[in-house]
Amino acid sequence: MSQAVQLRGVTKTYDLLPALRGIDLEVGLGDFVAFLGPNGAGKSTLLKIVAGQISPSSGRVQVMGSDVRKNRERVKRLVGLVGHRSFMYDELTVNENLRFYGKFFSASPEDLGRVLEMTDMQRWKNTKARHLSFGLRKRADIARAMLGHPKVLILDELFSGLDIDASELLVKHLKSNRDASILISSHSLDWAKRLCGRGIFLRNGRIEREVKF
Amino acid sequence: MGEGENLRFAIALAVKDLTVELRRAHELLSIIAFALTSILMSSFAWGGLFIRNPAVLSAALWIVIYFSNILALTTSFSREVDRGTIAGLRSLPTSPFVVLMGKVLYSFVVLLLVLLTTIISSIIFLNLDVAVIPAILVLFVMGVMDLALVGSLVSALVMYSEGKTLLLSFLFFPVSVPVLIPSTQAAGRILSGYTLIEVLPEIQLLLAFLLAIGGVSFLLFEHVFQE
Numbered sequence: 257m258s259q260a261v262q263l264r265g266v267t268k269t270y271d272l273l274p275a276l277r278g279i280d281l282e283v284g285l286g287d288f289v290a291f292l293g294p295n296g297a298g299k300s301t302l303l304k305i306v307a308g309q310i311s312p313s314s315g316r317v318q319v320m321g322s323d324v325r326k327n328r329e330r331v332k333r334l335v336g337l338v339g340h341r342s343f344m345y346d347e348l349t350v351n352e353n354l355r356f357y358g359k360f361f362s363a364s365p366e367d368l369g370r371v372l373e374m375t376d377m378q379r380w381k382n383t384k385a386r387h388l389s390f391g392l393r394k395r396a397d398i399a400r401a402m403l404g405h406p407k408v409l410i411l412d413e414l415f416s417g418l419d420i421d422a423s424e425l426l427v428k429h430l431k432s433n434r435d436a437s438i439l440i441s442s443h444s445l446d447w448a449k450r451l452c453g454r455g456i457f458l459r460n461g462r463i464e465r466e467v468k469f
Numbered sequence: 470m471g472e473g474e475n476l477r478f479a480i481a482l483a484v485k486d487l488t489v490e491l492r493r494a495h496e497l498l499s500i501i502a503f504a505l506t507s508i509l510m511s512s513f514a515w516g517g518l519f520i521r522n523p524a525v526l527s528a529a530l531w532i533v534i535y536f537s538n539i540l541a542l543t544t545s546f547s548r549e550v551d552r553g554t555i556a557g558l559r560s561l562p563t564s565p566f567v568v569l570m571g572k573v574l575y576s577f578v579v580l581l582l583v584l585l586t587t588i589i590s591s592i593i594f595l596n597l598d599v600a601v602i603p604a605i606l607v608l609f610v611m612g613v614m615d616l617a618l619v620g621s622l623v624s625a626l627v628m629y630s631e632g633k634t635l636l637l638s639f640l641f642f643p644v645s646v647p648v649l650i651p652s653t654q655a656a657g658r659i660l661s662g663y664t665l666i667e668v669l670p671e672i673q674l675l676l677a678f679l680l681a682i683g684g685v686s687f688l689l690f691e692h693v694f695q696e
Contacts, residue, residue, distance in 0.1 A: 307560065308560075309559050329564070333562040337556075337560045339557075341552075341553030341556065342553060342554075343553070343554055343556060344557075345489055345552075346552070347488070347492040347493060348485070348489065348492075357557070357561075359477070359481045360478060360481070360562055360563060404562075
């Protein structure tokens with residue numbers, strides 16, 4: 257298997273409004289791909305479909321050879337998702353949040369230690385999520401997404417709201433992990449170039465152009 | 470995936486919800502306080518009436534349970550949507566029905582706390598006969614299971630609506646009627662001295678409703694849960 261993600265003729269319509277119009281795309285194993293484009297271009301919708309969060313209106317989506325519609329649970333095991341909004345519970349500490357999500361991915365205590373180390377979050381593991389800064393929360397979310405050894409890591413609006421230092425740190429941490437293919441959406445071409453080897457520009461639900469960085 | 474694993478996941482979800490709620494104890498405490506003050510006020514106003522007419526006491530107890538459930542349900546799926554954590558639940562590699570079962574378990578535990586508060590305060594302030602407690606508990610636990618399931622389902626149905634709190638209150642009543650009618654009637658009878666065996670038809674009705682709604686949820690909840 258050479259493709260981590262494969263999309264064929266994918267469309268998505270919300271209340272008759274087309275969000276994606278016939279997307280064909282392949283992402284190789286270990287590839288880092290950035291989806292770029294203006295608001296409403298379809299970046300988040302595309303990533304949510306690959307993550308199995310929403311179903312496409314038509315077309316076929318496969319992650320590591322598994323059809324997203326037919327094998328939704330298997331695909332969710334293969335994908336780590338970091339949304340635009342945090343999935344962490346404010347009242348729980350970072351460790352408690354990781355333990356909660358980890359139960360669903362059969363994560364061991366060693367896995368918790370691994371993701372905390374990978375994202376440099378050990379110092380904050382006993383801090384409640386509500387007390388974390390935006391950048392730390394993003395890192396905690398990435399740690400959560402890495403718990404199940406994902407083959408595809410999806411990071412929606414990765415750099416939005418982050419300062420330069422936090423963005424630098426994220427790029428460093430993500431580049432150190434080459435086990436998963438990474439799909440990000442971003443408004444920042446500069447940061448996308450620093451992390452990814454390939455950029456796909458979307459506009460009005462279509463792929464406008466594709467570039468190698 | 471085995472049934473054991475599904476049950477483990479549902480328990481993990483319920484424990485997470487309970488931990489979150491216990492750390493924002495004011496909401497859980499306000500539900501308990503509502504139950505307690507309702508019983509106290511009922512005692513002040515209609516104390517004598519309850520002794521003469523057990524059906525009135527039965528209605529009062531179920532009103533407390535019903536409205537406590539509405540209060541508990543506002544923190545169910547709606548809060549997950551408001552905080553953005555619903556996408557986290559949707560990213561879990563498990564059946565959406567398991568997520569619903571987690572929420573049902575959480576509501577059930579909260580309602581059991583309310584039930585205990587209601588029963589204990591009724592013994593103290595409404596002279597509830599201790600001899601009927603075992604039969605009353607069996608009936609109320611059954612009814613509370615029904616309300617927790619129906620309530621969690623309605624909470625999920627309205628979670629993306631703008632006026633979800635208002636909608637929840639309005640939609641929850643009609644779907645609760647098949648639970649409330651047999652429950653209030655059976656509770657009235659038990660308080661009048663009937664045995665549990667004599668209200669078995671009502672309990673069977675509650676069980677049938679639980680199985681029917683459980684079956685419908687199992688088949689349809691995936692579509693409700695999807696964004």
